[in-house]
């Protein structure tokens with residue numbers, strides 16, 4: 326497998342499977358210390374001490390008014406729609422993890438897919454107005470890969486048409502625009518603390534909201550609708566975060582800056598090495614945004630690069646590098662959504678093209694920089710490699 330590229334750099338096959346991400350975990354002895362405390366107090370869930378502490382600490386850390394914790398991000402998304410009594414139709418992006426639309430489906434809301442813009446792959450605000458109908462009650466955009474949506478024009482449309490604006494911010498933990506948390510935009514924002522996200526509590530999630538009355542309603546809804554020992558005010562879910570998750574969250578918070586610093590280094594290295602490869606592009610950084618470097622998506626232009634995204638994806642697997650094609654296929658192509666008029670590919674040309682071109686490369690705090698160099702060299706070599714050699718031997 327050892328080959329050299331035009332610069333004489335050798336490539337190698339990784340000695341183990343390198344996946345697109347790998348969770349950061351705090352030192353085990355810090356975990357056992359908090360477990361001992363839980364064992365002693367025997368309070369495992371239901372607004373425990375760790376739960377209360379994490380809601381406060383996250384609000385301070387993220388510089389947001391209120392945080393309501395959840396067992397996972399999907400339940401947070403589901404509950405956010407309930408909290409604002411959203412019904413009818415909601416405008417959303419097909420270029421996301423499937424949970425974004427599933428949360429609508431479970432609330433009996435019709436997703437209306439609108440195309441994305443090509444620069445950051447977020448919902449294209451210029452195409453929203455023509456998709457609004459008398460049934461539309463909200464907009465559900467995604468800060469995909471942690472790149473903020475165009476928050477100002479989106480708010481303007483929401484204000485003009487009297488629509489709720491809920492952000493799926495599952496990728497955007499810690500992201501700021503001009504020093505302001507991205508979670509302070511819109512009516513509500515949803516976070517995921519799943520194992521694959523930049524900040525994890527094994528599983529977990531949250532809703533960020535702006536006032537204490539909304540927070541109260543959300544707290545009822547995530548706990549069966551209980552508003553007191555014998556009072557039930559809504560058909561709520563059981564969507565609570567438990568004390569183990571909350572304790573993990575408190576520990577992880579101490580390491581978040583370290584995690585982002587390590588991710589940043591990897592991202593900058595990829596950017597430096599891949600910038601010169603014809604047909605390979607990546608997302609630009611906006612100067613006013615502080616990123617969390619959650620993902621490193623590249624886009625393969627087959628006409629220029631000479632190989633398709635899928636060929637590159639398979640080729641990298643041969644070297645033990647397992648990228649992921651986030652977000653392919655588009656949500657709008659899945660069985661439960663594909664018959665919607667808005668799901669037609671001709672309505673979603675940019676998302677359809679990008680879903681065919683995207684490949685997320687491995688990025689996580691423990692990833693050795695030699696792998697980043699190796700991946701970039703493999704990508705560079707593959708471009709000039711002769712197909713006949715590949716097939717022939």
Ligand SMILES: *Cc1c(COP(=O)(O)O)cnc(C)c1O
Nearest residue numbers: 397398399422424495517518519
């Ligand atoms: C991960 C993710 C979710 C769901 O979060 P879970 O915590 O896994 O339920 C929702 N939306 C997006 C965009 C995600 O990436």
